[in-house]
Amino acid sequence: MKDFKDKVAVITGGGSGIGLGMARAFAHRGMKLVLADLDKKALAEAVKEFQDGGTEVVGQYCDVSKLEEIQALADCAMETYSAVHVLCNNAGIGIPTSSMNIKLKDWKWIIDVDLWGPIYGVQVFLPLIESQGEGHINSTSSMAGLMAGRTMGAYNVAKHGVVALMASLERELRARKSPITASVLCPGPINTNISRHSVEFRPPREGATGQIKPKVPKSGSAGDKIQAILEQGMQPDEVGTLVAEAIENEKFWILTHPWWTKGIQKELDAMRDDQTLTKG
Numbered sequence: 001m002k003d004f005k006d007k008v009a010v011i012t013g014g015g016s017g018i019g020l021g022m023a024r025a026f027a028h029r030g031m032k033l034v035l036a037d038l039d040k041k042a043l044a045e046a047v048k049e050f051q052d053g054g055t056e057v058v059g060q061y062c063d064v065s066k067l068e069e070i071q072a073l074a075d076c077a078m079e080t081y082s083a084v085h086v087l088c089n090n091a092g093i094g095i096p097t098s099s100m101n102i103k104l105k106d107w108k109w110i111i112d113v114d115l116w117g118p119i120y121g122v123q124v125f126l127p128l129i130e131s132q133g134e135g136h137i138n139s140t141s142s143m144a145g146l147m148a149g150r151t152m153g154a155y156n157v158a159k160h161g162v163v164a165l166m167a168s169l170e171r172e173l174r175a176r177k178s179p180i181t182a183s184v185l186c187p188g189p190i191n192t193n194i195s196r197h198s199v200e201f202r203p204p205r206e207g208a209t210g211q212i213k214p215k216v217p218k219s220g221s222a223g224d225k226i227q228a229i230l231e232q233g234m235q236p237d238e239v240g241t242l243v244a245e246a247i248e249n250e251k252f253w254i255l256t257h258p259w260w261t262k263g264i265q266k267e268l269d270a271m272r273d274d275q276t277l278t279k280g
């Protein structure tokens with residue numbers, strides 16, 4: 001897609017971080033926005049920022065792990081603008097988890113948000129975007145979608161699934177000469193509050209009652225250490241620009257830290273040469 005002006009972009013997790021960075025890059029190119037998020041306060045602040053800047057925008061509360069809420073998001077976009085051209089399946093959470101000790105409840109939460117969210121997005125939005133005769137679907141994976149390290153088992157599974165979803169989709173679209181294209185974003189460390197947000201949104205423990213409650217992250221925890229690394233990372237607005245440029249230039253892979261693929265090459269070499277797994 002070359003011309004963004006007056007086209008409509010739907011961004012999940014658009015209330016903060018990378019999603020907000022994408023929204024800024026798209027608004028800069030003259031797009032109309034539909035921002036979706038589970039965090040009502042962040043969503044309202046983001047909507048206000050774009051309204052104040054003169055961008056047409058609507059915000060929709062949405063839990064991407066629920067098909068009916070993704071459907072309601074599509075209905076909101078169509079009722080507001082009668083069209084959708086770009087979908088960014090970006091909402092996500094991530095906590096450090098041991099593959100051996102993680103509770104099934106956490107497995108389900110991570111897969112539901114990080115993998116089912118993009119699956120529902122593609123299912124609901126693909127026909128709407130194709131009917132426009134041009135458009136694009138992007139999903140946010142991670143470098144953890146290309147190489148499975150030791151500390152983020154469930155997240156690695158979900159993010160590998162997102163890469164497979166988007167690669168299969170892109171190849172299918174090309175094979176049937178679809179007017180729309182697809183891409184996958186695989187960020188390295190980005191300076192967002194994902195670790196804090198993920199702890200806040202984590203479902204209550206077994207036996208606890210009530211809805212998802214905000215929790216205060218423990219200081220010195222593994223999540224805290226990851227957060228400290230992310231604070232040294234790329235700025236989310238730069239990532240938003242990379243995504244917009246990749247859509248313009250029909251790139252499939254969007255890598256914020258392309259030199260990290262050296263580790264993936266080492267893994268492939270060891271696979272081919274002696275069928276062992278590198279340390280990661």
Ligand SMILES: NC(=O)c1ccc[n+]([C@@H]2O[C@H](COP(=O)([O-])OP(=O)(O)OC[C@H]3O[C@@H](n4cnc5c(N)ncnc54)[C@H](O)[C@@H]3O)[C@@H](O)[C@H]2O)c1
Nearest residue numbers: 013016017018038039063064091092142189190192194197
């Ligand atoms: N920050 C990084 O270093 C990094 C690296 C690789 C991949 N990612 C991925 O980037 C994406 C965006 O994360 P971010 O770093 O901008 O974090 P973020 O926490 O700033 O943004 C994520 C947004 O998603 C929203 N969200 C969470 N669960 C949701 C749900 N069920 N339904 C709808 N919205 C929900 C949050 O409220 C938040 O606004 C995620 O998919 C994440 O896995 C981030």
